[in-house]
Amino acid sequence: MKNLLYTGKKIKKTRARTVILEEINKIKSHPTAYEMFKIVKQRLPRVSLGTVYRNLDILSEHGLVLKLKMNDAQMHYDGRTDEHYHIQCVKCGKTEDIPLEMLNNIDTAVQDKTAYRVLYHTISFYGLCTECTEEDVTGKGNKV
Amino acid sequence: MKNLLYTGKKIKKTRARTVILEEINKIKSHPTAYEMFKIVKQRLPRVSLGTVYRNLDILSEHGLVLKLKMNDAQMHYDGRTDEHYHIQCVKCGKTEDIPLEMLNNIDTAVQDKTAYRVLYHTISFYGLCTECTEEDVTGKGNKV
């Protein structure tokens, strides 16, 4: 079994998949599937949006990208795969990483207090980025 | 200005709105708009799903219900309006309250470490409820 996208993973290396992974690893942002589609399309002009969706799902199932649900309609994807938290600006929708250590102990705390076997948790912060805090008067901000 | 749903709030008391609020306050679960629609329809047979959506939004904008985004496709609504965290079973989708004190200090911590003005955060736990842990072998569970 050759040509693995990532050694030791049962994931085939295909044209679209490779470009998607390369491109999402180049950026520090948290793009939507459509934003990735526009980026990937520059290298693979015939790629389809469905292919981008499908491969982002496959990559996230194999832990090669993260799939994030924030407070807007679309899913966001993240090339950084170590567990970390995010903040989203409620005005412009920008999503960024949080330099906060993971709170692993809260899973245990919750498991002890409930009848659940706790597998994981997510934390999302919401607030105003610098730009949006400043232009508070102008009202130029987009909605999330 | 009479007929307010809640004293001191600028929110009028209408037939559908009143029933929706009464019914969501009766239950401890975290229904979707459609589940609320089915419940409300028993008292108001001519109510429409759009009215349920609109009023749940209005109620949540006024802080009379919470609107929750968990890891399934629909929004969930919560008649309990004090801040609290939730856990969702990854197998059956059931969503329940967590008896964990709010971590208010993390907002400050994040604000100090980032360029954001932090307004709020959400924490969601995911795991297996007792029923779904037990029937692990049977494979009868629904997907979330």
Next chain:
DNA sequence: ACTTTAAACAGGAATCATTCTTAATTATGA
């Protein structure tokens, strides 16, 4: 390199939650 076969693909249709539009109904209040 050639063949076979399963997986991946493009393009477009379908799905599904949610929002929007509009005309009718209901509440407010002078």
Next chain:
DNA sequence: TCATAATTAAGAATGATTCCTGTTTAAAGT
């Protein structure tokens, strides 16, 4: 009561995501 504004029901529209189908591509063995 009459005028006006808000709410509603019904169904259309929207938008993100998934699914379907016929075609192309990659992988594994010759």
